[in-house]
Amino acid sequence: MDAIEVIRAKRDRGELSTAQIDWVIDAYTGGAVADEQMSALAMAILLNGMNRREIADWTQAMIRSGERMDWSLLDRPTADKHSTGGVGDKITLPLAPVVAACGAYVPQLSGRGLGHTGGTLDKLESIPGWRASLSNDEMLGVLRAAGAVVCAAGSGLAPADKKLYALRDVTGTVESIPLIASSIMSKKIAEGTGSLVLDVKVGSGAFMKTVPAARELAETMVALGTDAGVRTVALLTAMDRPLGRAVGNALEVEESVEVLSGGGPADVVELTVRLAREMLAAAGVSPGKDPAKALEDGSAMDAWRRMISAQGGDPDAVLPRAAETLTVQAPSSGVLARLDAYAVGLAAWRLGAGRARKEDPVSFGAGIVLHAKPGDLVRDGQPLMTLHADETSRFDRALEALEGAYAVGPAAEEHLPLVIDRVTAP
Known part of the structure; x- marks a missing residue:
């Protein structure tokens, strides 16, 4: 077997065998298949797709390239959540301690x-x-102490995916649904959780721009999880507008603490509670309390404080602040009709909250605070948003990103419901 044979098979719209997939993933991980050869195969997969069996084999081969974690020593079921990413999506921060407070472990x-x-x-x-x-032993210790742990994947977890992900990022093959699904699910299955809830974002601020594309990705990932013995469910959720009012690292932590304190924006609270209920149901946990109650009575906040402390953090510390701010005002009176998620995310990135390359640093205090959301009444000159940056030189490019991103009119434009659909195994 050789790489050219595998590339030609997919180039010509053929179906890769299990043996071909196992060989090419193992050979690429070990360096026997060159980057340019895997690039050609990834492009062939992007153009010609894979069937369910091929995607499942590809995912399992990536899992076998490294270790698989085991939480069988724990005395409660485990549940995890994965989001496909968006703008202002800080849901993991309040969600993990909420679920821990209601009876499941969250690794x-x-x-x-x-x-x-x-x-x-x-x-x-x-x-x-x-x-x-954290090491695996440290993860186990944090779970036992706090009920939840959020940390980086170790180098031993699906190393084939780590290598392939970096290649896809520079070869224009990120958008392939088979490669997206297998990348996400290889890590999540190798993580060893018993159940998984997927939050698949839809809209301008998401990787999946349309509901049909998001549903295809969700169905593919749910099938992969189910075939691997992980109880998996997915929600399609809106990302045509930012989630919450804070976009940026420390700003989103502050908003998450507001939610854990029983306040915070309604959309963040609603999605946190909905996902928590899904996680508990998938884990088979009959919660002692409803997630909404855990936010109200302080038990979720207690779990948050334990989790942060167990990972060396100070939950009472003052968070970083950007040195400079600039306020964007409403151009007229009326209803904030539209606020584009992608433009807000791009502006926050240009302010320093994000990175262009994985090795780039971020400014923890940079970002945007929204003072109005679509549907809110605003007055001429009223603050719409405040931009935060460490250098004033960043404001001009952020403002360029926001040109045409918002509009004030007589009524709000039609937008996606917060929770669009629920996808389960057939």
Whole structure:
């Protein structure tokens, strides 16, 4: 077997055998298949697709390239959640402690932001002392102490995916649904959780721009999880407008703490509670309390404080603040008709909240605070949003990104419902 044979098979719209997939993933991980050969195969997969069996084989081959974690020593079921990413999507921060407070363990491996989408680890690293890198034993210790852990994936988890992901990012093959689904699910299955809830974002601020594309991705991932013995369900949720009012690392931590304190924006609270209920049901946990109650009575906040402290962070520390701010005002009176998620995410990225390359640093205090959401009444000259940056030189490019991103009119434009659909195994 050789790489050219495998590339030609998919180039010519053929079906790759299990043996071909196992060989090419193992050979690429070990360096026997060159980057340019895997690039050609990835492009052939993007153009010609894969069937369910091929995607399942590809996912399992990536899982076998590394270790598989095991939580059987724990005395409660495990549940995890994965979001495909968006703008202002800080849901993991309140969600993990809420689910822990209601009776399930939450071992969550998360990532960093890239481009206009934010990363959970970047947000949490704005908390002084907090550590993203933990050994498996340390993860187990945090779970037992706090009920939830959010950390970076170790180098031993699906190393084939890590290598392939970096290649896809520079070869224009990120959008392939088989490769997206297998990338996400290889890590989540290898993580060893018993159940998984997927939050598949839809809209301008998401990777999936349309409901049909998001549904295809959700159905593919649910099938992969189910075939691997992980109880999996997916929600399609809106990302045509930012989630919550804060976009940026420390700003989103502050908003998450508001939610854990019983307040916060209604959309963040609603989605946190909905996903928490899905996670508990998937884990087979009959919760002692409803997630909404855990937010109200302080038990979720207690779990948050334990989780942050167990990973070296100070839950009472003052969070970083950007040195400069600029207020964007409403151009007229009326209803905020539209606020585009992608444009807001791009502006926050240009302010310093995101990165263009994985190795780039982020400014923890940079970002945007929204003072109005679509449907809100606004007055001429009223603050619409405040931009936060460490240097005033960043404001001009952020404002360029926001040109045409919002409009004031007589009524709000039609937008997606917060929860669009629910996808389960057939």
